[in-house]
Amino acid sequence: MISLATTTRTVLRGRKLPRSLIGGGLILVISLVMAIWPTLFAPYDPNLFDYNALLAPPSWDHPFGTDSFGRDVLSRVIHAYTIDMQIAIFATVGPFVIGTLVGAFIGYVGGFWEALFGRLVDATVTFPFLVLVIAIVSVLGPGLGNMYVAVGIVGWVFYARLVASEIKVQKRLDYADAGRVMGYTPMRIVFRHLLPNAITPAIVYWMTDMALAILLGSSLGYLGLGAQPPAAEWGVQIADGKNFMNTAWWISVFPGVAIVLTGLGFSLAGDGVAELLRVRR
Amino acid sequence: MTASTAQTTMSDGTKGLVVRGLTTTFDTTRGLAIAAADVDFDVAPGEVVGLVGESGSGKSVTLRSIMRLIREPGKVSGRVEWGGRDLVAMPAEELRKVRGGEIAMIFQEPMTALNPVLPIGVQIEENLKAHTGLTGSQRRARALELMNIVGIPAAERRLDEYPHQFSGGMRQRAMIAIALACSPKLLLADEPTTALDVTIQDQILKLLLDLRDRLAMSVVLVTHDLGVVAATCDRMAVMYAGRIVETGTVAEVFARPHHPYTRGLLGSVPRSGHSRTMLQSIDGTPPSLTALPQGCAFHPRCSFATEICRTDRPPLDLIGAGRRVACHHHEEVAAAEPIL
Numbered sequence: 131m132i133s134l135a136t137t138t139r140t141v142l143r144g145r146k147l148p149r150s151l152i153g154g155g156l157i158l159v160i161s162l163v164m165a166i167w168p169t170l171f172a173p174y175d176p177n178l179f180d181y182n183a184l185l186a187p188p189s190w191d192h193p194f195g196t197d198s199f200g201r202d203v204l205s206r207v208i209h210a211y212t213i214d215m216q217i218a219i220f221a222t223v224g225p226f227v228i229g230t231l232v233g234a235f236i237g238y239v240g241g242f243w244e245a246l247f248g249r250l251v252d253a254t255v256t257f258p259f260l261v262l263v264i265a266i267v268s269v270l271g272p273g274l275g276n277m278y279v280a281v282g283i284v285g286w287v288f289y290a291r292l293v294a295s296e297i298k299v300q301k302r303l304d305y306a307d308a309g310r311v312m313g314y315t316p317m318r319i320v321f322r323h324l325l326p327n328a329i330t331p332a333i334v335y336w337m338t339d340m341a342l343a344i345l346l347g348s349s350l351g352y353l354g355l356g357a358q359p360p361a362a363e364w365g366v367q368i369a370d371g372k373n374f375m376n377t378a379w380w381i382s383v384f385p386g387v388a389i390v391l392t393g394l395g396f397s398l399a400g401d402g403v404a405e406l407l408r409v410r411r
Numbered sequence: 412m413t414a415s416t417a418q419t420t421m422s423d424g425t426k427g428l429v430v431r432g433l434t435t436t437f438d439t440t441r442g443l444a445i446a447a448a449d450v451d452f453d454v455a456p457g458e459v460v461g462l463v464g465e466s467g468s469g470k471s472v473t474l475r476s477i478m479r480l481i482r483e484p485g486k487v488s489g490r491v492e493w494g495g496r497d498l499v500a501m502p503a504e505e506l507r508k509v510r511g512g513e514i515a516m517i518f519q520e521p522m523t524a525l526n527p528v529l530p531i532g533v534q535i536e537e538n539l540k541a542h543t544g545l546t547g548s549q550r551r552a553r554a555l556e557l558m559n560i561v562g563i564p565a566a567e568r569r570l571d572e573y574p575h576q577f578s579g580g581m582r583q584r585a586m587i588a589i590a591l592a593c594s595p596k597l598l599l600a601d602e603p604t605t606a607l608d609v610t611i612q613d614q615i616l617k618l619l620l621d622l623r624d625r626l627a628m629s630v631v632l633v634t635h636d637l638g639v640v641a642a643t644c645d646r647m648a649v650m651y652a653g654r655i656v657e658t659g660t661v662a663e664v665f666a667r668p669h670h671p672y673t674r675g676l677l678g679s680v681p682r683s684g685h686s687r688t689m690l691q692s693i694d695g696t697p698p699s700l701t702a703l704p705q706g707c708a709f710h711p712r713c714s715f716a717t718e719i720c721r722t723d724r725p726p727l728d729l730i731g732a733g734r735r736v737a738c739h740h741h742e743e744v745a746a747a748e749p750i751l
Contacts, residue, residue, distance in 0.1 A: 304524040311478050312538050312589070313511030322537070326528045 151402020157395030164208055165215035172205035176362045185378045195380035197370055203380055207388050209362040214392065217274070217347035217356075218340040224282040226336045229289025230329065236290060237297025237328070238320050247290065254287045263346065264355060272355045281346065285339070289332050296328035330407045337400030341393040348389055364389050426492070427629055428454040428477070428514075428597055433489035433499075435469075435476045435653075444700040446472040448653045450489070451727065454597065459623060459630040461644035461661070463637065463676070465697055469653035470633045474599050477631075478516055479506060493597070512542040515590035519602040521582035525574040531558075531585045532570030538592035557588040560625075561618060580611035584618065591622065597629045598622075604639060616643050637680050641665060646733070649673045652698055652708035655727060659734040669736040669745045671713045707739070715740045 164171055174180075180200035188195045194203035236247045254262070266280035300306060301324055309319045344364075350356030351365025359366050364385035371381025433450040436443055447469040454460045462470040476487045479498065491498040493509065501509070518524035526534055535554040539545050545553060551570075558566035561584040574582055583603060590598060600619065604612035620643055623630055632644060640647050640661060648658040649670065657670040668674040678691035695712040698704055704711055710720040719739050727737040738744060 304518050304520060305526045307475075307480050308516070308518060308524045308586075308589075309526075309537075310480060311510050311516040312541060313507040313509070314537065314541050315507065318537075318541070323526050323529070327526070 148402040148405040150398045151406060154395050154398025154400070154402055157391065158399055161211055161215055161392050161395060165211040168209045168212055172202075172208040174202040174205040176201060176206045176209040177360055178202070185374060185381075187378070188380055194384045195378065197367075197378070197381045198374060203367070203384050206362040206367055207364070207384050210364050210367065210385065210388065211392075213274070213357050213361060213363045214344050214347060214389075217277075218343045218392070218396065220278050221281040221343040221347065222285070222336055222339045224278065225285030225289055225339075226332065228282070229286035229291075230293050230325070230332055232286065233290035233293025233332075234297055234320050234325055234328070237294035238301055238316065238324070240298070244294070247294070251287055251291055254284060259284060260346065260349065263350070264353070267350065267355045272350075272358065274357055277347065277350055277356050281343065288339075289335065292331045292335055293325075293328055296331060297324055300324045300328050334400055334404040334407065337396055337403055341396035341400070344389060344392055344396070348385075426494070427456045427458070428631070429490075429492040430473075430477065431490045431492070433473060433476055433487070433491060435472050435481055435485060435487045438484045438486070439701060442701040445653050445703065446485075446700055447476060449727075450650075450653075450655055452648050452655060452658060454629045454631055456596070456629055457623065457627055458646065459620070459632060459644045461640035461647040462631060462633045462650060463635065463640055463647055464650035465635060467697055467700065468650040470635075470650050471601050472653075473650070474516070474601050474631065474633050478510065478514065478599060508542070511538055511590075511595070512593050513595055514597045514599065515593075515595040516599040516601065517583070517586050517590050517603050520606050521579065521586045522574060522606075524586055525582060525589075527574055530571050530573055531577070531588075534585075535570075535589050535592050538589055542593040553592070554588075557592055558585075560591070560622070561585070561588045562614075563588070579607050580614060583607060583611075583615050587615075587618065587622070591626070594626055595628060597631070600630060600632045602633055602635070605634070605636070612639070613642075619643065637676060649676070652703060653700060654708065654737065655735075656709070656738070657736045658727075659731070663731075663734060667745050669730060669734075669741040670709075670738045671715050671740075671744050672709050674744055674747070675712075707737075715744055 178201060180196060180202070182200070183192065183196045184200045185198055186192055186196040186200070192202050192204065194207060196202055197206070232247075236243050262284050263277070263280045266283055267276055270276035270279060297320070306319060306324060309323050314323070347356055348363065348365030348368065351363045352369045354369070357363035357366055359370070367385040368382045371378065371385075374381055430450055430452050433447060434445070435447040436445050450469070450473050452460065462473065464470050472481070475481055477491050477498065479487070481487050487499060489499060493514065496505070496509075498506065498509065525531070529537075532551070532554050535557055536550040539550045539553055543550075554570055555566055558570060563569055563581055563584050569577075574585070577585060598619070603619070604615050607615060616639060619630060619632075622628065632639070634640060644661050646659065647661050647664055648655045649664070649672065650656065651672045657664060657668065657673045664673060665677065668677055672693070675691070675693035679693065681690055693712055698708055698711070706722050707713070707716070707720045707725055710716040713720065715738075717740070723739070725737045725739045727735045728741075729735050730741065
């Protein structure tokens, strides 16, 4: 990822970070720390049943209350960071990398491959994203691993489309011709010269996509197609609490807040990155 | 050209660039556009040849066709011989060695011709990486040397700077440094000074001439500026509507233009040391490349035109040593009152 590093170096040169990036970044850093070392923050074992405190409302002992098995909701929300941050990253890295590579190829080569890809995009966007993913997961079987596969199968198309259209613009600019005239190989022109100039929208989209991935992950968890109970995962927790919404709102609400907060972090960071990269143009 | 002469050119490699019958067409929705037709010219080693004409006369297309930069739907035919090999028919692998290694090209707009996200030094090293086996530190040293050759001050520091931190003139110098990294034998310059102001323009042209002498390199300079041609070129070729209409040494062409279009171009340049007169312009506009007139493409704008000009296209005839013109009435034109 030399090209990515170069891009970052170029952009950061003597410029202040946008506030949205600082705010979003802060949320994400905290989220990541909780994801990596949840035991440092969680007061209890997330799977410990406490039959003396079933459906206990928020208190000093259990700040977020307990669920129907007496499990501490705060501990479960914190431990869920591990799975949900993992979803945000694993469900998007594959599509980002594959989509970028395929998009670079399609954008540069054009012609038949571009036409073929165009039809593939049409076919993909015809279905709502969630429906398509659910369909694939139900074929492969529920679980996190299969969810990543399903999101990967569908998601790369969007990255590829973004990168391809940017590469198509870049390859017609003088510096691309200059590279050709200098006798560089097509590989070198695409990956060393065009891609660093073309990847910005894909990076911005990637940040936003991580927020969407968390929503998707918890949606599938809620539907029983993603992370499986008793795993601590926000979607699973919300599903756990849905029967007790009237009597024990805290079971569902706190994981919901965590989803919103983390999603906000990714969105802000995405906005910040977009702003940071836009100034260069 | 026979096989034996091809052999000789390959062995001595002194023949420079030989362009024969280079034709570039674009299939457009409005019909076939003939951007360059039957272009013939030679560039001897160490020679600076100017390619002059209005916008759309085919000068840039000719240059790009030589370098095989024409993309679909453009089609290129003819021969471009370089060291006994035909660039037009050359396989991509071999072409890559010639491009950048033996023939380099610089562009009109240095900002867009430089990669905005790579430091200048890295861009120079890219060329060295592609064509030489130098190690990282050797490449760095060579890049520094090149920056000094093209006259970029504080070269050491500027190697790590990005194109947007360079001024227009410095960008063009950097572009030249990249192009010259592997000591090419031929430099194709596509209006290298058009985007620069006049003082910088002069510096860049001086630099190019200086480099030509130092590196024993040939230059093809595309420009619409006759002043630039007069100041820098040994020989010139005037293009109109995709064809070369007149060639010769700069001195000869300026002294006695044989083509009415050349005459018109020269007449439209302001000059000092004369009594003040109206500048002459050429009436009309260049023809559309998809609908070229019958006969001589220039006849609708030509004051010398007669019946034959409307029906027959004049061939590019040899009228002296290295002097060619495509006009039925070139003797009349040459005999007319001097325009410069």
